[in-house]
Amino acid sequence: MTASPLFLSVTAAAFWLLLTGGFAAASSLPGVPDGCNTRCHKSKVREAFVHGPVGSDDCISCHNPTGLEHPKQRGAFRLVAEGAKLCSVCHEGKADKKVVHPPVAKGACLDCHDVHQSPYRMQLKADGAALCFGCHDxxxxxxxxxxxxxxxxxxxxxxxxxxxxxxxxxxxxxxxxxxxxxxxxxxxxxxxxxxxxxxxxxxxHAPHGSPFYKILKNAFPEQFYLPYAQENFALCFDCHTKDLAQDKRTDTITGFRNGDRNLHNLHINKPDKGRSCKTCHDPHAALQPRLIKERIPGFGTWEIPIRYTKTDTGGTCVAGCHKPKSYDRLRAVRNP
Ligand code: HEC
Ligand code: HEC
Ligand code: HEC
Ligand code: HEC
Ligand code: HEC
Ligand code: HEC
Ligand code: HEC
Ligand code: HEC
Ligand code: HEC
Known part of the structure; x- marks a missing residue:
């Protein structure tokens, strides 16, 4: 996975390590106690994922004790900066891509990250989708x-x-x-x-999910054979003519015809074992013209090879289902 270049600033983190002498460093400014996280604030480093500077007791990189008496003045550790500005002290970068997530755009880093520690990786406030469902339905x-x-x-x-x-x-x-x-x-x-x-x-396809088979956006049958009903193929008919398999005779609706005999109708529109589109077509891509598959389902695990040749006015199909058959839109072929 590629980290977003925006937020990953190895140089800044390295610079910080240099300044503090690494993770063993403690806050050693005059008047600032050492061992904040081992003596008084153990609870800040309890979880599995502790933010770098918190784990190394460098509280003062974010909290500014100047002019205050800590711990006498409780809650007096001000922040050196607010919101995303605090983060950019060490994590450099700008939100400069075309789409910026609204909570990031408004600098609300702490909506998703805990600044000190968390049971979840990257100090996230929740795990996996639960984080997103904090704001999305x-x-x-x-x-x-x-x-x-x-x-x-x-x-x-x-x-x-x-x-x-x-x-x-x-x-x-x-x-x-x-x-x-x-x-x-x-x-x-x-x-x-x-x-x-x-x-x-x-x-x-609906990227999150859908009420239909294979997360499709509309109906399409799982089976290869089924009684014909137009609505079974609603997905295809969102873009192609609904009448594709309707009439036995047509001069216009489809190119898959012999003379005016609609061969889509012949194969698909049956009261019992009508074929689904996917018996012949692959919905994505195929090694033959017109999205015709190389193999179609036969019996059991046996698949029938199918060789399809397209001509300018029709085509020929050599398949195990029947003897080689040709069709021609202009001069109807009399098949054996
Ligand atoms: C990376 C910056 C950062 C570091 C390092 C840091 N803090 Fe904080 N701290 C914050 C911020 C930001 C808040 C305000 C939190 C909020 O609004 O949720 C805060 C709040 C607090 C609070 C009051 C609220 C609370 O969460 O209990 C205490 C106590 C505290 N920090 C202690 C510490 C101690 C002790 C250390 C060092 C072991 C430390 N912090 C290191 C950024 C930091
Ligand atoms: C004083 C410097 C400093 C400040 C300020 C700071 N960070 Fe960090 N942060 C670090 C260091 C150092 C690491 C550890 C980097 C590493 O392990 O590669 C780190 C790690 C992280 C990580 C985990 C990255 C990882 O690969 O595990 C997140 C998330 C993070 N910081 C978010 C924030 C947010 C949000 C803020 C502002 C609220 C912030 N940081 C402010 C120094 C800082
Ligand atoms: C909507 C929630 C959300 C907000 C808001 C958010 N983050 Fe993150 N952040 C994440 C998640 C989730 C990851 C883990 C990414 C991953 O695993 O690929 C992450 C990873 C990180 C990391 C470590 C990996 C990296 O991309 O460099 C840093 C640093 C970080 N965030 C800083 C910030 C800062 C700074 C802000 C505010 C400007 C911020 N985040 C706001 C959810 C958020
Ligand atoms: C397989 C990729 C994928 C996954 C996984 C995924 N999304 Fe999406 N998400 C998308 C796509 C693509 C869009 C754009 C939708 C469109 O085409 O309009 C989107 C859009 C969104 C939107 C914008 C509103 C909307 O519905 O159009 C939100 C919010 C969203 N996703 C949240 C989530 C959350 C939360 C999760 C995890 C539960 C998640 N996504 C998982 C691909 C994904
Ligand atoms: C702190 C609140 C918050 C959290 C947490 C959060 N989002 Fe969002 N997200 C928003 C807001 C606000 C919008 C803009 C309004 C909307 O589309 O709902 C938004 C919009 C989106 C969009 C649409 C962006 C666009 O421009 O089309 C996607 C995608 C998205 N969020 C994904 C996620 C994912 C994935 C997570 C979890 C990693 C997540 N959000 C966590 C507040 C949040
Ligand atoms: C983060 C990985 C990931 C991404 C990105 C992703 N998918 Fe998937 N998808 C999967 C996994 C895992 C499965 C389940 C195993 C399989 O069928 O390969 C799956 C299954 C599917 C299925 C079959 C669903 C079923 O019910 O059987 C479809 C369709 C699908 N993905 C379409 C898409 C489309 C379209 C996109 C792009 C918008 C996409 N996927 C992006 C991981 C992903
Ligand atoms: C989102 C719209 C859309 C959907 C849904 C759709 N198609 Fe198509 N289809 C097209 C477009 C666009 C073409 C190209 C038309 C052209 O080249 O004139 C096409 C062409 C075709 C072709 C001819 C391919 C060729 O090489 O000439 C076949 C066969 C086909 N579609 C079958 C299907 C089947 C089966 C379904 C349902 C599973 C379906 N289509 C669903 C848009 C769609
Ligand atoms: C028996 C095999 C077979 C079945 C089943 C089948 N088709 Fe076709 N289809 C073809 C052939 C062969 C062509 C090529 C016709 C030509 O251009 O000569 C074709 C062409 C098409 C075209 C291109 C435009 C046209 O009509 O000429 C579309 C769109 C199409 N089919 C959609 C579908 C849809 C949708 C289904 C299911 C409802 C389906 N097909 C079922 C064999 C089939
Ligand atoms: C024209 C509609 C259409 C488009 C566009 C489309 N798909 Fe599909 N996809 C389908 C149909 C229909 C099925 C179910 C096929 C079946 O039943 O065998 C399917 C099935 C799948 C599957 C599941 C395969 C399996 O064996 O379970 C995946 C994964 C997938 N599509 C991914 C994609 C990806 C990636 C893209 C874009 C490159 C894409 N689809 C574009 C209609 C489409």
């Missing part, structure tokens, strides 16, 4: 089909907590975000689906 992330990283609370798999040059604080843009975890081979081939080529994975 958890209910919105409870879809029936949840994306695995959301279910696991890894919001940071996709979002930067501070800032980003991508919309919605994302760690990548377009399909690049998805390919942080998924194999980009799925988007390669002879034919690539329009929205996939454009990086529009979220045209079809």
């Amino acid at each position: 958890e209910e919105k992330f409870k879809a029936t089909h949840r994306h695995a990283p959301v279910a696991e609370g890894s919001c940071l798999g996709c979002h930067d907590p501070h800032q980003s040059d991508n919309r919605a604080l994302l760690k990548g843009s377009g399909a690049g975000l998805c390919f942080i975890c998924h194999d980009k081979k799925m988007a390669e081939g002879v034919s690539i689906h329009g929205p996939v080529a454009a990086g529009g994975c979220t045209d079809c």
Whole structure:
């Protein structure tokens, strides 16, 4: 993972180590007691993750004792700076990317980090998604089909907590975000689906989760064979004509026709074992034209190879399902 260059200032931290002589250093200004965190403020270094200067008893890098009598004057340790200004004493950088998380923009670092210590890494105030749900409505992330990283609370798999040059604080843009975890081979081939080529994975998938199979944004069947109903393929029909498989005869609706015989209708529109689009098409990309898969499901674990050749006015399909068959939109082919 790449740390946000904004907040990671190795040089500043190193400079600080030099100044204080490392983590063994104690506050040794006149009038300032040594061993704050071993004698009086043990509770400030109790948790698993203690902030560097707190652990090394360098309280005065943030608290200014000048002109005050501590511990006689209780609560008198002022801060050397307020808000994000205090942090920038050691963590240099500016919030200068296109999208800055609102709490970061207003310098409210302590909304998420405890300044002294915490049971959680990076002195965070809560773990995983719980930190985010302190401000964002958890209910919105409870879809029936949840994306695995959301279910696991890894919001940071996709979002930067501070800032980003991508919309919605994302760690990548377009399909690049998805390919942080998924194999980009799925988007390669002879034919690539329009929205996939454009990086529009979220045209079809809801990144957090959805009520539909495979976190899709609309209905699409899990099965390869099912009785035909238009609404089963609502996802595809969000962009393609709803009438694709409606009528037996057409001269316009689809290119998958022999003369005017609608071959989409023939394969899909059946009362019992109609085919799903994915019997023939890969929704992402394929090694044959028109998103036609190389193998389609057969019986059991056996897959039927399918060889598809496209012509200017039709095509030929050599598949285990039937004898080689051709179709032609202009001059209907009489298949054996
Ligand atoms: C990195 C800066 C920083 C360092 C180092 C630091 N503090 Fe603080 N401290 C703060 C800030 C900021 C607050 C105000 C916290 C708030 O508003 O939540 C604070 C508040 C406090 C408070 C009052 C509120 C509370 O949390 O109990 C005490 C006591 C305290 N610090 C003690 C210490 C001691 C002891 C050390 C050294 C062992 C130390 N601090 C080191 C930044 C720091
Ligand atoms: C006096 C210097 C100093 C100040 C002021 C300071 N820090 Fe730090 N901070 C450090 C050092 C040193 C480390 C340890 C760096 C390391 O371990 O690589 C650290 C570590 C951290 C880490 C954990 C990073 C990690 O990799 O574990 C966070 C988060 C952090 N600081 C947040 C803050 C915030 C928020 C503020 C302001 C409220 C702040 N710091 C103010 C010196 C400072
Ligand atoms: C919305 C919550 C949130 C706010 C607000 C926030 N942080 Fe963080 N910060 C995080 C989380 C979460 C991580 C852990 C990032 C990771 O694991 O990749 C982190 C990591 C860090 C780190 C260590 C890693 C790095 O990115 O360099 C530092 C230093 C840090 N924050 C400083 C700050 C400072 C300074 C501010 C205020 C300007 C601030 N943070 C505001 C949530 C927040
Ligand atoms: C202290 C409150 C707070 C915390 C904690 C917090 N956020 Fe936010 N976040 C906001 C606010 C306020 C907005 C702006 C209004 C909104 O979109 O809800 C925002 C907006 C966002 C946006 C939209 C940004 C945009 O420009 O489109 C994302 C993404 C986001 N937060 C992710 C996270 C993640 C991931 C976490 C946990 C690591 C988190 N937030 C924790 C307060 C918070
Ligand atoms: C797989 C990547 C991914 C994960 C994991 C993820 N998000 Fe997002 N998030 C996105 C994308 C992409 C968007 C932009 C949504 C869009 O297309 O408009 C987004 C948008 C947001 C927004 C802006 C408002 C909205 O809903 O559009 C918030 C807030 C947010 N996410 C919070 C979270 C929180 C909290 C978590 C963890 C529970 C989380 N995200 C996990 C990818 C992710
Ligand atoms: C942080 C890692 C991560 C990122 C980034 C990510 N995913 Fe995932 N995604 C997973 C994991 C883990 C699974 C579950 C295992 C699997 O199916 O590979 C998963 C599963 C899926 C599934 C199958 C869901 C199911 O119900 O079976 C889809 C669809 C998906 N991701 C789409 C996307 C899209 C679209 C993006 C980009 C917006 C994206 N993913 C970004 C980690 C990620
Ligand atoms: C046109 C709509 C559409 C677009 C755009 C799209 N997908 Fe999909 N995706 C689907 C459909 C439909 C399925 C379910 C396929 C099935 O049932 O076998 C799916 C399944 C998946 C799966 C699960 C695969 C499995 O075997 O479980 C992942 C992961 C995935 N898509 C990631 C992506 C990524 C990454 C992108 C962008 C590069 C993307 N999708 C773009 C429609 C789309
Ligand atoms: C977000 C819009 C969108 C969705 C949803 C969508 N498509 Fe597409 N589809 C397109 C675009 C854009 C093209 C390219 C059109 C062109 O080139 O003229 C296309 C083209 C196609 C092609 C022709 C590919 C080629 O190489 O010529 C097929 C086949 C296809 N889509 C099948 C599907 C299937 C099956 C579904 C449902 C799983 C679906 N589409 C869902 C937008 C979409
Ligand atoms: C039996 C295999 C098969 C099935 C099942 C199938 N198609 Fe097709 N589809 C094709 C072939 C072959 C073509 C190429 C037609 C041509 O251009 O010659 C095609 C072309 C397309 C096109 C490009 C425009 C057109 O109509 O010519 C779209 C869009 C499309 N199919 C969507 C779908 C959708 C949506 C489904 C499911 C509802 C589906 N297909 C089911 C074989 C199939």
